[in-house]
Amino acid sequence: MPFDTAYEAISEDTDTGHRWAFGTGFTDPLAGVDTDVPAGVGGADLAAYSLMLGDDALIMSHRLQEWLARAPELEEDTALANVALDLLGQARLLLTRAGAADGSDRTEDDYAFARGEREFRNVRLAEVTDADFAGLIARLLVFSTWRLALLTKLQSSGDPVLAAVASQGVKELTYHRDYAAEWVIRLGDGTDYSRERMQAGLVAVAPLVPELFEVSAVERRLMAAGVAPDPGETRAEFDAVIGHVLEAAALDMPAVPGLAGVRGQTGRGGVHTEAMGYVLAELQSVARAMPGATW
Amino acid sequence: MSASQTAAGGIETTTAPRELTLARARAAAESVPDPELPMLTLADLGVLRDIAVDGDHVVVSLTPTYSGCPAMHEMRQDMTARLTAAGFAKVEVRTLLSPPWSSDLISAVGRAKLAAAGVAPPRSFAKPGSGPVPLTLFATSPPVACPVCGSSDTRRTAAFSGTACKDLHRCQACGEPFEHVKEI
Numbered sequence: 395m396p397f398d399t400a401y402e403a404i405s406e407d408t409d410t411g412h413r414w415a416f417g418t419g420f421t422d423p424l425a426g427v428d429t430d431v432p433a434g435v436g437g438a439d440l441a442a443y444s445l446m447l448g449d450d451a452l453i454m455s456h457r458l459q460e461w462l463a464r465a466p467e468l469e470e471d472t473a474l475a476n477v478a479l480d481l482l483g484q485a486r487l488l489l490t491r492a493g494a495a496d497g498s499d500r501t502e503d504d505y506a507f508a509r510g511e512r513e514f515r516n517v518r519l520a521e522v523t524d525a526d527f528a529g530l531i532a533r534l535l536v537f538s539t540w541r542l543a544l545l546t547k548l549q550s551s552g553d554p555v556l557a558a559v560a561s562q563g564v565k566e567l568t569y570h571r572d573y574a575a576e577w578v579i580r581l582g583d584g585t586d587y588s589r590e591r592m593q594a595g596l597v598a599v600a601p602l603v604p605e606l607f608e609v610s611a612v613e614r615r616l617m618a619a620g621v622a623p624d625p626g627e628t629r630a631e632f633d634a635v636i637g638h639v640l641e642a643a644a645l646d647m648p649a650v651p652g653l654a655g656v657r658g659q660t661g662r663g664g665v666h667t668e669a670m671g672y673v674l675a676e677l678q679s680v681a682r683a684m685p686g687a688t689w
Numbered sequence: 690m691s692a693s694q695t696a697a698g699g700i701e702t703t704t705a706p707r708e709l710t711l712a713r714a715r716a717a718a719e720s721v722p723d724p725e726l727p728m729l730t731l732a733d734l735g736v737l738r739d740i741a742v743d744g745d746h747v748v749v750s751l752t753p754t755y756s757g758c759p760a761m762h763e764m765r766q767d768m769t770a771r772l773t774a775a776g777f778a779k780v781e782v783r784t785l786l787s788p789p790w791s792s793d794l795i796s797a798v799g800r801a802k803l804a805a806a807g808v809a810p811p812r813s814f815a816k817p818g819s820g821p822v823p824l825t826l827f828a829t830s831p832p833v834a835c836p837v838c839g840s841s842d843t844r845r846t847a848a849f850s851g852t853a854c855k856d857l858h859r860c861q862a863c864g865e866p867f868e869h870v871k872e873i
Contacts, residue, residue, distance in 0.1 A: 475849075559756070
């Protein structure tokens, strides 16, 4: 064994002069992957769809990162950090896939740090703030249940890159969903106060649920080409899983109309809530202040 | 002296003249440690998926354990450095995303090394069918054996741990808190 401890391993200088996980060089997560656009598929549509799924993961990841050092226990800090890391990894692959698909060769950083709010395609569920830990858990349960159902179907996508990202993502999201579901049950089945907070979390997230099953024009074209699953078809699995968890927790998901958009447009159309500007301000501030900076 | 100097130096002094064989590439590639589980090599971990040699050109395929694995860049650099030191003029490290990594790919040697380092190795992964993934609440699967005393009287204390691939357990018999590589 070359090192006695993991700390010794990561703190030792290597020949390359790089130390892992400390800074620059996180480029091209798709190195060596064949990123040709499949025949019969529009490159612009494939890129737009990759951005939708990538932005969902990127923005949700950022909101999760805000919880670091704020969770009720160290174990939950660690859990939320790991969930955020998985989603960030999915985002990196998907944003990079977008740059290869539309021929622009934009990198993941170009998409993450140089786009304006109206160019982000995430569902609004990913961007909103959480009133408390129970609110976050309600949002994480909804997000991971929906994304797991979607990526399960995406595994048979006609785009081999999206199919591969989905196959890996399914394994990760299975853990995220189980984690959130266990907390919903613990809090719902806990004290009167925890139950009240958990129910309030569900009330807050409910108006953002209908948007998850809307079908955009891009998705409609890619569904016809066998690249994208129909988000509407994930509804039955979503309802079954959420119903099962909430029954165990003795809680209800209120049936409410979806949060209105603007002229029929919601997150997939680049129309976001007020919360989105704050996410991007934090996410992009360093990159905008010092373009191209490395460390 | 760093591990890569040791390994690369060892290879250089033991083989002369330097024939650029597949065996030589394999020996160099298989010596790369995992940055997060340094007691294991990438070969032990099942991250090293393929090696091909054509003249002085070597192509290595790596599969990330998790989408967000922050160590892929370091793995690529270390791999390139060792294969270059072994005499290959052109080293290409490719990412292989499909089929995705599974904890089932950890070798028997890798499992033994994990246990020796106090990390419980993964059990076999029950791959779900093609339909919806079933919900698992409050880990009903059999308990993980304690890597210190071997007792199966253990419980999971957290679903996540210091790296993406592990969760936390505690042995009720000897009191040891320990990590376990998750089944995925």
